[in-house]
Amino acid sequence: MSSGLSFRLVDVVVVARTDGQVASCVEALREVHLADAYPVRWPADPVDWLTPADALNSWVAMAGDRVVGHAALRRTDPPTPVAERMGPTLGSPAMVSRLFTVPAARQSGVARRLLDEVAGWAADHGYELFLGVADNALGARRCYERTGWRHVFTEHADWLDADGRPALVHYYLPG
Template identity: 45%
Template sequence: MTIRRRVPGDLDACVEALALVHAADRYPVNWPDDPAGWLCPGGLTRAWVAVEAGTVVGHVGVAGEVEVTRLFVVPAARGRGVAGRLLAAVRAAVPGPLELEVSAGDRAAIALYERSGWRRVGSGRVGWLDAAGEPALVHRYAWGHVVGGTA
């Protein structure tokens, strides 16, 4: 498995991987009208992919130099440290503090972050709806010193 910077030619494969994740986990909760655009949110400064046997099996991005975003791993590649390696690539490239948000219901992701040394720094409701149709509860995590406050 290789972790490398995402290039424009990876977007179609990233969308295919995201579709597998969405089918398994409803991440993102609502399938975007433009999934390639969803993978390139405003403020995205860089992104990485995990590639195995020529197939994208994971993805992560950084927005605004501190916000980890769009982290996912296809179901078939889970349990092998892919998400941890993607986060390590981010930490190696961004020497300062990092933050991320995770849905309160995503227990596997929360366990990964806490095992990896991320600290919960706040929780709050956000503008998008969870699977139950309620404003989603998210937890905010920090790596390094705390940058922000609650979500």
């Protein structure tokens, strides 16, 4: 986000994403990509990247009419060792994904608010959460740990990191 944003968490609302907010999400994602190389490579179709085919729902954190944060939930299965850690459950696995906060709004509780919203929706709709985070995303890993997630498994993914090597991904479950 460009400088000049006067940011107060109390002014932020987290709502289910609408089609009309997607362009603003792409702008926010570009800021995050430039600051953090997330995603590692700018997608050919960022709208598509923000809306994976297996998406169950997506949320935005809005400060006025500006998107300052984003999260999505995807219906996908975790690696077997993660599923085993989830144990017998009545819910379907769902992965927290596409989580980001624009640099100007960081460490003010935006991601925590988004994660709370995702968790509430998942509980209401019968989904059990997990997530994966790249090894080099140190801020995200600290964020997940501070918001109560616990690391359960690590493996190399089938996508490449910035160095062109299979990315090392750490999997977390809610604490």
